[in-house]
Amino acid sequence: MAERRKFKKRYCRYCEQKVEFIDYKDLNLLKFSLSERFKIMPRRLTGNCKRHQEMVTVAIKRARQTALIPYVVDRKNVVDNPFELIR
Amino acid sequence: MNHYETLFVVKPTLTDEETKAQIEKNIAIITDNGGEIVAIDDMGMRKLAYPVEKNERGYYTVVYHKAPATLIAELERQMRYNEDVLKFMTVKYAKKKEIAQYDKMVAAVVKKNDAPAAQPKQEEAPAPEATEPAAEPAKEEA
Ligand SMILES: [Zn+2]
Numbered sequence: 001m002a003e004r005r006k007f008k009k010r011y012c013r014y015c016e017q018k019v020e021f022i023d024y025k026d027l028n029l030l031k032f033s034l035s036e037r038f039k040i041m042p043r044r045l046t047g048n049c050k051r052h053q054e055m056v057t058v059a060i061k062r063a064r065q066t067a068l069i070p071y072v073v074d075r076k077n078v079v080d081n082p083f084e085l086i087r
Numbered sequence: 088m089n090h091y092e093t094l095f096v097v098k099p100t101l102t103d104e105e106t107k108a109q110i111e112k113n114i115a116i117i118t119d120n121g122g123e124i125v126a127i128d129d130m131g132m133r134k135l136a137y138p139v140e141k142n143e144r145g146y147y148t149v150v151y152h153k154a155p156a157t158l159i160a161e162l163e164r165q166m167r168y169n170e171d172v173l174k175f176m177t178v179k180y181a182k183k184k185e186i187a188q189y190d191k192m193v194a195a196v197v198k199k200n201d202a203p204a205a206q207p208k209q210e211e212a213p214a215p216e217a218t219e220p221a222a223e224p225a226k227e228e229a
Binding site for chain 1: 096130137173174176
């Protein structure tokens with residue numbers, strides 16, 4: 001619920017910025033679509049359009065594979081300062 | 088020839104020269120097998136998002152290159168054997184739009200390499216970290 005409120009006004013931020021392609025190394029672009037625990041946020045909460053959601057999904061998975069962002073953040077697997085990774 | 092981008096992470100335990108040698112070695116694999124280097128982005132030492140082979144940090148390099156498809160298999164085979172390479176990934180840019188983006192990224196890298204003066208500021212800024220807490224405890228019980 002807390003997350004829902006954050007995204008009340010729904011529109012695609014990538015369309016707004018006229019993003020044509022999402023580079024997996026550009027963490028600032030991925031940030032919009034990640035939850036606090038680095039899960040991929042669903043489209044119904046972020047308001048991303050389908051086209052951009054598909055792009056960002058691929059990009060996030062690539063970023064995870066290259067250790068740019070974590071796969072999971074939980075009690076066993078704590079990131080001391082998760083926002084240090086996304087500057 | 089296709090457009091590719093290869094990212095690899097070198098172990099943090101190596102000395103500067105050894106790291107450099109590793110990077111040059113991987114670049115040599117590309118050039119020796121008929122590839123053509125377009126640009127090299129030296130991202131430097133970064134913290135890994137999760138430990139890889141018990142390493143917390145790694146030295147990131149991104150190589151933009153044009154190469155025949157067979158090269159990638161060879162490159163990945165050699166990197167897989169190389170114990171000093173923690174992670175690697177190759178991305179192919181094939182569609183028109185992707186290639187346009189590729190050219191844009193290459194241009195950005197070239198620009199960055201041309202202006203080394205802007206480089207050192209990355210480390211100091213003590214990262215704004217105030218944004219995180221607040222919402223966290225509420226969903227803890229899930
Ligand atoms: Zn969109």
